[in-house]
Amino acid sequence: MDSGRNIICSGCRQRWVVKASNKSAAIVCPSCRINILEFPNEELQTNQQQQGLRSRIRNFGHHMKSKMHQGTIIPHNPSLNHESSHPNPPRSFKRAVLCGITYNNWKYKLKGTINDVRNMRELLITRFGYPRECIRVLTEEETDPRFIPTRKNIEDSLRWLVNDCRSGDSLMFFYSGHGLRQPDLNNDEDDGFDETICPVDFLTAGMILDDDLNSLIVRPLKPGVTLHAVVDACHSGTILDLSHVYFSRE
Structure with a gap:
């Protein structure tokens, strides 16, 4: 080998x-x-x-x-966002938000989450034809403060993802990071817990609940819009709070 x-x-x-x-x-x-x-x-x-x-x-x-x-060699820029160089990019029917968090300053640091984002971005561009300027990346390596994966920035990016969506659009949400759960306060969960994702500032700004994700990127979808969500986190099986859940018998 x-x-x-x-x-x-x-x-x-x-x-x-x-x-x-x-x-x-x-x-x-x-x-x-x-x-x-x-x-x-x-x-x-x-x-x-x-x-x-x-x-x-x-x-x-x-x-x-x-x-x-x-000045004879341009230093490598770790930013994966092309949106900043296209302040008014043309509307595309393919858009994506990719979020990878390592929690560098936290006890339970993760490895490989940013590589997950890089690989997913490359896949969307080369295999599925997503325009570079229509893929918004949030990691702790980004130089633009708008793309640091704080709770506010993640929520703003998800609003951007579904804004003005139309029939035929293909949207992608990818998240690689920590996931937790907390007691359900509105009694809409069979197990008594809301599933969550953890922004980099969740200890101060709070977690993003499955209820929040449903309100941000599920309810605003227009008929004919396709949303793909891949969430690599603990407790993520029902993270979008969808009406139906598929269980494989295998």
């Missing part, structure tokens, strides 16, 4: 796995498209070779920083 080799991009610092069978002398970062490292054509077998490679990595990193400082 080809387990691969771990490398870290000296430009954007993302970690990638390169197949051990890949004998290419040049490895290009899939994210920032910078030639990040040159591997020898033979597998490393001695400590001396490994030390030599580490030295080359350090030298390449210093070279990249120098080039960036001189």
Whole structure:
């Protein structure tokens, strides 16, 4: 089995796995498209070779920083949003809100949620034809404060998702993060609990309930509009508070 080799991009610092069978002398970062490292054509077998490679990595990193400082290379921008560069994008019948939260400053930090968002975004663009400027991404890595996954920003983005929806529209909501539940206060839950998702500021701003999500992105849907919701969180089976729930017998 080809387990691969771990490398870290000296430009954007993302970690990638390169197949051990890949004998290419040049490895290009899939994210920032910078030639990040040159591997020898033979597998490393001695400590001396490994030390030599580490030295080359350090030298390449210093070279990249120098080039960036001189303005000859544009630094990698972690933002995945193209909306800011299109203040008035043309209306599209395909729109998406993708939210991934790692809770960096919280005890129960998650790993991989931002990668989930990146992969989903790439899938929507390359496989399903969603315009880049019509995909709104919320992660803690975004530089625009409008796209930090706070409760207010998530709710505003969900309103944006369904605003002026029309028959034939295809809408997508993706969430990767923590999910909890709390006692049901309006007696509309069979199990006595409301399911929730947890914005990055939920300890102060509160959680977003299944009742809230239903009001934000289910009730406003016009006839003929399709909404796909993928929620990767605990207690998310009935997170949209839909009238019907499907249970597989398998």
